Amino acid sequence: MDDEAPTPEPPPALSPSGASTFEQCPRRWRFRYVDRLPDPPGxxxxxxxxxxxxxxxxxxxxxxxxxxxxxxxxxxxxxxxxxxxxxxxxxxxxxxxxxxxxxxxxxxxxxxxxxENPATVEVHATELRVDTVVGGVPFRGVIDRVDVEPDGLVVTDYKSGRAPSARFAPARLTQVLLYAAALEAESGTRPVRARLLYLGQRSVDTTVTRDTLDEASEGLRRTWDDIRRSCEVDEFPARPGPLCGWCAYVDRCPEGSAAVAERQARREAEEAALLALAESA
Structure with a gap:
């Protein structure tokens, strides 16, 4: 990394978005959370x-x-x-x-x-901030909504993107399970369910159990340990892939730029092949 770049240090606490960013690409995590480079939303x-x-x-x-x-x-x-x-x-x-x-x-x-029909929902809290320790990791975040249902509390998070297939749903639910673990740590009450409301599509739900909370917490701990190790040695490898084209830092990342160029060249080659096939028909 640049000799003038800030010395990397672990953050005081880890959020679900910070953990997810590191898991997707440690290089991007460094640009955003160490170098503090702008990452404007699309x-x-x-x-x-x-x-x-x-x-x-x-x-x-x-x-x-x-x-x-x-x-x-x-x-x-x-x-x-x-x-x-x-x-x-x-x-x-x-x-x-x-x-x-x-x-x-x-x-x-x-x-x-x-x-859902929001008029039938008993809302316990909205935009609830949590700042606690989950799985030995300092954790903070904001829960979109906590609902009260007959059998207990439900952690609810809104999503405006595309709902996942059944194969990828468990990974998406990690965020709300971490929120459930944080809520239990702060209040002493374990939520009974956690769910993602994919607006205009469907709800993706999971039952909150000791096992599901432990699994999510262990994953958070592994990511926290990886962040600390990366900071100690100042190594944040890039993980180039399809998302590089949407990364605000792609121009600063040779591996990401190469991945975008490769995908563009492959797309152009496929289009040229289709055009040649159409002309020969």
Whole structure:
């Protein structure tokens, strides 16, 4: 790494997003959490943030007031805050782009009613901050929502991306299981379920047990140990792959740049082959 780069040190606490970033690519983790380089959200991520904010406010309302009409009012209230932000300005959208962004964000908000009726949910807390120790690791994060159901507490997290197939669902659920472990550590009460609400699609749920919490906590511990070792030796290898094309730091990463160029060349070769096949038909 650059001799003038900051000396890497483990963070004071690990969040689910920080752990996930390191697991995907230690090099990107260093750029973001050690070098503190900007990592502005893209339009999909920013639209998801906007939807989260509106749904947070909606679920803070009385149950009978959690309607689509009220969500529209809240969205209009929140919009100026987002529209004036640096992250939104960085998208540099024209008028058509802004309309498409609003449509994407509203589709996520309205998609809540495809997976549940919020008027029937007993909300215990929204945007609940947790700062505790999970599996021996200092842990912090923000839980989108904690619900009360007849058999106990349920940790709920909104997702505006595509719902995973059954094969990949367990890995996606790790985040909410860590939140469940943190909630138990702070309150002494173990949630009975954890779920991801994929807005406009479906709910992905899991039962919270000692075994599922231990498995998630052990994974967090392994990642924490790997981060500490990487910081000690100042080695953060790149893990090039399909996501490099969406990485804010790809221009700083030779391996990532090479992966993007390789994929582009392969795509162009495939298109040329298809065109040649069509012309010869």
């Amino acid at each position: 339009p999909d991520a920013l639209a998801g943030t906007f939807a989260h904010r509106v749904l947070e406010l909606l679920c803070g309302e009385a149950a009978a007031d959690r309607t689509v009409e009220r969500a529209r009012v809240l969205a209009r209230m929140v919009w100026p805050e987002l529209a004036e932000s640096d992250d939104f300005a960085a998208l540099d959208l024209d008028a058509d782009g802004v309309r498409a962004f609003k449509w994407r964000a509203w589709s996520a908000i309205e998609g809540l009613w495809d997976v």
